[in-house]
Amino acid sequence: MRIGIIGTNFVSDAMVEAANVTHKFELVVACTRRLENAEAFALKHNIENFTNKHEDLLNYDLDAVYIALPNALHKDVALFFLEHKIAVFCEKPLASNISEVLEMMKASKKYNTLLMEGIIPVYSNGIQAVRKHLDRIGTVRNATFAMNQYSSRYDAYRAGEVLNAFKPELSNGSTMDIGVYPTSVAIALFGKPDHVLASAYKLESGVDGKGTILLQYADKDVIVTHSKISNQMLKPEISGEDGVIQMNHISLMNEVIVKENKKDAEVVYADYDTPQMVNELLAFEKAYQNQAIEAYPGAHQLSIDIHEVLTEARRQTNIVFPADQ
Ligand SMILES: NC(=O)c1ccc[n+]([C@@H]2O[C@H](COP(=O)([O-])OP(=O)(O)OC[C@H]3O[C@@H](n4cnc5c(N)ncnc54)[C@H](OP(=O)(O)O)[C@@H]3O)[C@@H](O)[C@H]2O)c1
Numbered sequence: 001m002r003i004g005i006i007g008t009n010f011v012s013d014a015m016v017e018a019a020n021v022t023h024k025f026e027l028v029v030a031c032t033r034r035l036e037n038a039e040a041f042a043l044k045h046n047i048e049n050f051t052n053k054h055e056d057l058l059n060y061d062l063d064a065v066y067i068a069l070p071n072a073l074h075k076d077v078a079l080f081f082l083e084h085k086i087a088v089f090c091e092k093p094l095a096s097n098i099s100e101v102l103e104m105m106k107a108s109k110k111y112n113t114l115l116m117e118g119i120i121p122v123y124s125n126g127i128q129a130v131r132k133h134l135d136r137i138g139t140v141r142n143a144t145f146a147m148n149q150y151s152s153r154y155d156a157y158r159a160g161e162v163l164n165a166f167k168p169e170l171s172n173g174s175t176m177d178i179g180v181y182p183t184s185v186a187i188a189l190f191g192k193p194d195h196v197l198a199s200a201y202k203l204e205s206g207v208d209g210k211g212t213i214l215l216q217y218a219d220k221d222v223i224v225t226h227s228k229i230s231n232q233m234l235k236p237e238i239s240g241e242d243g244v245i246q247m248n249h250i251s252l253m254n255e256v257i258v259k260e261n262k263k264d265a266e267v268v269y270a271d272y273d274t275p276q277m278v279n280e281l282l283a284f285e286k287a288y289q290n291q292a293i294e295a296y297p298g299a300h301q302l303s304i305d306i307h308e309v310l311t312e313a314r315r316q317t318n319i320v321f322p323a324d325q
Contacts, residue, residue, distance in 0.1 A: 280295075
């Protein structure tokens, strides 16, 4: 598949590493705001072409684009390519809010063009292992999905410089950048919750630094905690009447352990070697070859459910972006 890469920060390095492992992608052109960064990225990864205008990508006969820009820019850039019938693999979170997500889904349908939100754990072998073994722990009553990840950009914030990661005008902050992972896993496993109850700690920049989202179902609760301003040692787990499933990390999902009541714990899945984005890229490529507009039947609905929850969590905690108005 001929693909162009838009946004050249470290996540795009990870995408290239994974794409190379799949042998399914030809990296044709790199694009980012600053031409020198596009050139440096292209050089680093042996990509022949580079540009600082995403419109130029139409000149390269691309099948797809990978979008790794700040969240607030996802929608307009994705719409541009969907309208030109170029498939879009867009980094999480798909957009700033549910209205934008619905607009993107509508365009994907209208132009009959693949649109996928890249969320590593949703496509991971780890989540497949969780699904496979879920019956062993009986009726699920609770899940605690914590993802507290001190941002490399928070040092600068504390020193008085607000970088992209903490800017409301780019639709960033903890709910969007971090909370999206545990929320996605919860909804991918258990469906959309009946009720959502959120709290957050708002930074002076206007985004949330950390927060909690309680996802309430008739028979269980999922407690999502997320943070860009603190770390964690706690592991995510699902607690059922007959046992517990523990994951090493809610986004990476490299390891899954099942502990049935009165039995020894068993590692049912472990893979620390495969680059994390391989599975989602393979899902994207397969959907493209099948001429589908979503990565698998239900993938668009999953993104809609996730973003309804995230938008509601931000509404309750008064985290408002310019994109919401
Ligand atoms: N899947 C994952 O594991 C993962 C991990 C991290 C991030 N992400 C997602 O990837 C996306 C990018 O995150 P990031 O942290 O890399 O973002 P970022 O550092 O803020 O920006 C990424 C790219 O966007 C360009 N850019 C930055 N600000 C811009 C602006 N105001 N206007 C136009 N272009 C701008 C940058 O170009 P220049 O530097 O050339 O100016 C850079 O190439 C986000 O949606 C994030 O949630 C996913």
